[in-house]
Amino acid sequence: MNFDIEKIRADFPILNQKIYGKDYIYFDNGATTQKPIQVINAVSEFYSSINSNIHRGVHLLSEKSTKAYEDVRAKVQKFINAEHEHEIIFTKGTTDSINLIAFSFGEKYVNKGDEIIVSAMEHHSNLVPWQMLCQRKNAKLKIIHFDKNGELETDKINDLITDRTKLLAVTHISNALGTINPVKKIVQLAHNKNVPVLIDGAQAIQHTIVDVQEIDCDFYVFSGHKIYAETGIGVLYGKEKFLNEIPPYQGGGDMVDHVTLEKSTYLDLPFKFEAGTSNYVGAVSLGIAIDYINEIGLNKIAEYETELLNYATQKMQAIEGLTIFGNAKNKASVISFLLKNIHHYDAGMIIDKMGIAVRTGSHCAQPVMTYFDITGTIRASFAFYNTKEEIDRFIEAILKVKQMFD
Ligand code: PMP
Secondary structure, eight states, rough: OOHHHHHHHHHHHGGGGETTTTEOEOOOOTTTOOOHHHHHHHHHHHHHHHHHOSSSSSSHHHHHHHHHHHHHHHHHHTTTTTGGGGEEEEHHHEHHHHHHHHHHHHHOOTTTOOOEEEEOOOGOOOOOOOOHHHHHHHHHEEEEEEEEEEEEEGGHHHHHHHHTEEEEEEEEOTTTOOOBBHHHHHHHHHHTTOOOOOEEETTTTTOOOOOHHHHSSSSSEGGGGGTTTOTTEEEEEEOOOEEEEEEEESSSSSSSSEOSSSOOOEETTTTOOOOOOHHHHHHHHHHHHHHHHHHOHHHHHHHHHHHHHHHHHHHHSSSTEEEOOOOOOSBBEEEEEEOOOOHHHHHHHHHHHHHOOOOETTTTTHHHHHHHTOSSSSEEEETOOOOOHHHHHHHHHHHHHHHHOO
C-alpha cells in the first residue's frame, strides 16, 4: 500500500537506535507511543520562545501561550467532531478524565441503590473509579461480560439496564484483548433507556477515526501519550448539557469567576473543569501530534496497522503451543498471547534481550486475566511505524524462547 514507512520511521528518533546491539523494535505501543521529531521539536521550541502561564497575563508571551493552548482545543474538537469547542476539557489523561466524571457525575446523579454498568474487559482506570463511586454512594456496579473470543455480550445489555441505571462506561478498544467494541450500538441500546454512556478511547483514538457525534456518546476520554504526544495531557469530551449540569471536580485558580472568603462562583465551560495551571505545553504537543496524524491520514494508519495485525496473527497461529487471547472479529493491532509452559515474564525478558520491547503482565486488566484463569500474557501492540520485517524478527524471537525452554 501507499505508505512511506522509511520516511515515517525517520521521524521517530527513538526507533533508530540499537538496544543490546540490535536494531530496536518497539512493540509496546499499547502502553505508550513514541514521539515524532515534530512533537519533540515543537515542545523544545515552545519552551525556548513562548513559554508563559496561560490565561493570566496581558503580556505578549502569555497571550501567545494562551492562544496556542486554545487553538489545540479547537483542533481536538475538529479531530473528534465535537459539536462545541467548550465540550473539550483538558485533563492529565484518560484516568484523570474518568475520575473527573466518576466524581462529578456521581455527585450530581448517583444515589443509594442506583446502578452503574461497566464491562468485564475494562482497564482498571475504567473500573476502579466506578467501584469507588459505588462504595461512596452505596450504589451497585453491574457487569457486561465477554465470551472466550473476547467479544462483549452486547445482547445482555438490555436486561442489565433498569430504571436505577445511571451510567454505562465501556472501552472502545480493549488494551488486553484488542477487541474493538461496537460502541455506536452500545450507545443506542443505552440511550433507548435514557442511560448516558462514557467511552474509554485510550486505545482507539490512535487507531481509528473517532466521531463523537456519530457515536453519540455522552463522554469520550483519551490520553495524549497514546497518540504520539507528551505524557500528562489528556482529553475529556462531554456533551454540553452534562458538563453544564455536573459540579466542578477540583477547585483552585483558573476555574473561578468571583471569590470571597466565604464562597466562590465558577467560570463557564470549559474552564470550570480546568483548575490550576493546565499542562499547556502537553496540549501544544497534542496539537502537533494531531497534525502529524492528519497528514498521514487515520484511514491509512488503520489500514496499515490491520495489515500488520493480520500478518503477525497468521504467523503466530502457526506456532505450536502459542495461544492468543482475544480473537474478536473486529480487532485492533494488539496481540496478547502465551507460550505453553513458559511464564510470561521469562518470555518477555528473553525477547527484550533480543532488542524487542513487549509488555508482560496483566495489562491493568486483572479481571480479564481471571476470566482466562491466567496471571498475565505477553502483549505485542503495533503502531504505524512498525514493519513486517520487525514482525519476522519477533517471530524468530518467539521460536528462540520456545527452543530455550524445550
Ligand atoms: N484505558 C485503557 C483502555 C488503556 O489502555 C489505558 C492505558 N493503558 C488507560 C485507560 C489509562 O490511560 P492513562 O494511564 O494514560 O490514564
